[in-house]
Amino acid sequence: MSFSVYLAKSRGTCAGVNRAIATVELALEKYGAHKVYVLHEVVHNKHVVEDLKLKGAIFVEDLDAVPNGCVIIFSAHGVGQDTFFKAEQKQLQIIDATCPVVTGIHIKMNRASKEQKDAVVIGHKGHQEVLGTVGQYLGDPKKVHVIITKEDVDALAIDGNNSFFATQTTLSVDETAQVIKELRAKYPNIQGPKEDDTCRATQVRQDAIKQLAKISDVVLIAGSKNSSNSNRLKEVADANGAKAYLVDDSGDIDLKWLSDVSKVGVSAGASAPEYIVKEIIEFLQKNGATDIVEVGSDLKEKSFPLPKEVRP
Ligand code: SF4
Incomplete structure (x- = not known):
């Protein structure tokens, strides 16, 4: 052979992943091993998570598993507003390692909810980043639609004159361009990024x-x-x-x-x-x-x- x-x-x-890993490492130095909780995998990589566990980070899937008053780090994928609210209720010390690119999308999603726009998120249902972006919409949850295919666009029924779209940052650039083309053809007045939100x-x-x-x-x-x-x-x-x-x-x-x-x-x-x-x-x-x-x-x-x- x-x-x-x-x-x-x-x-x-990437820069967002490097920042999230450094955030956990520096928090461990500052607060000590077994004193730092991380909500979800800080980035989606088996080796990174295993390395950080060995250094003393505690990964949890639910804030209920974090004792009141402890340090909690939110992963690079971001979380919804309800997670911030719950962490504050538990008086957790929040360190937000959400990638700044994702945070930029959150700000726009939050604004769309205040303007009562219909919101379309192009992304994979159930992915942590999509859940976080959807969770930035503070209005009627029925006004938020997660789609991924052209067929999903066909099935959409939204107010095209008061609507907004965002995309997951890690989609296929070519496939997303096609879905956005269909979306804009159906709703020419929908607001959103010039191309997409892929980073x-x-x-x-x-x-x-x-x-x-x-x-x-x-x-x-x-x-x-x-x-x-x-x-x-x-x-x-x-x-x-x-x-x-x-x-x-x-x-x-x-x-x-x-x-x-x-x-x-x-x-x-x-x-x-x-x-x-x-x-x-x-x-x-x-x-x-x-x-x-x-x-x-x-x-x-x-x-x-x-x-x-x-x-x-
Ligand atoms: S949004 Fe892009 S830069 Fe940020 S963590 Fe994800 S892949 Fe990396």
Whole structure:
């Protein structure tokens, strides 16, 4: 077995994920191990969550599991207003690690509810980010509609002259553009972003994976199964001519995938740490990789300011 490896230059953890992980680490330094609670997985990556658990973070799925007065961190995906309210009732010390890109969408959603607009959220029902965005709407919940397909647009019945839409940040850019086109065709006066709310990190990683998929037989994407942006990378790679696999680490790689191929692409979702990419590359080098070539343009990843509670 011998093959070349093509590694996407634009890959791996984004500014929002780096900020959320640093927030938990700094909170652990400030308040101590086993004194910091995190609501939901802080980012959707198995290794990140396991590392933080080892350092003493306590992950919970419900605020009822947090003793009154303790420190609670909200994950990068954001939460609804009811969660803030409940945390305040319990006198928890809130540290909000919601990605600032998501917070920007929350502000617009909140404004739409004050203006009693019908709100359409294009995203995956039940995903943590979508739940948080929907939870920013303080009016009649019947005025909020979560959709994902063209058929969902067909079934919508809203006031097109007093309506607003937002999207999940980690959707497929191309598929979302189609849904928005249908939405605008049906409701020309609906307000919303010029294009969509997919963040720059999502866009550049999808652009890079398209390029990678076109030159690779197989593409391996470091990312967890519950990571939305990693799943979208897999779909984009599959749609652009490669057979793509989502792997948490090299332990998930089946060597049968690499037999009879000459070009293996590697990338990582926005929540997958770089040490996992390195570990995958080492595995490939031990199992037939002859050379490693980086492809695409270098991503200049910006950083977001930390929450004030954990700033040095
Ligand atoms: S993928 Fe985008 S929205 Fe999500 S945490 Fe990263 S920068 Fe923020």
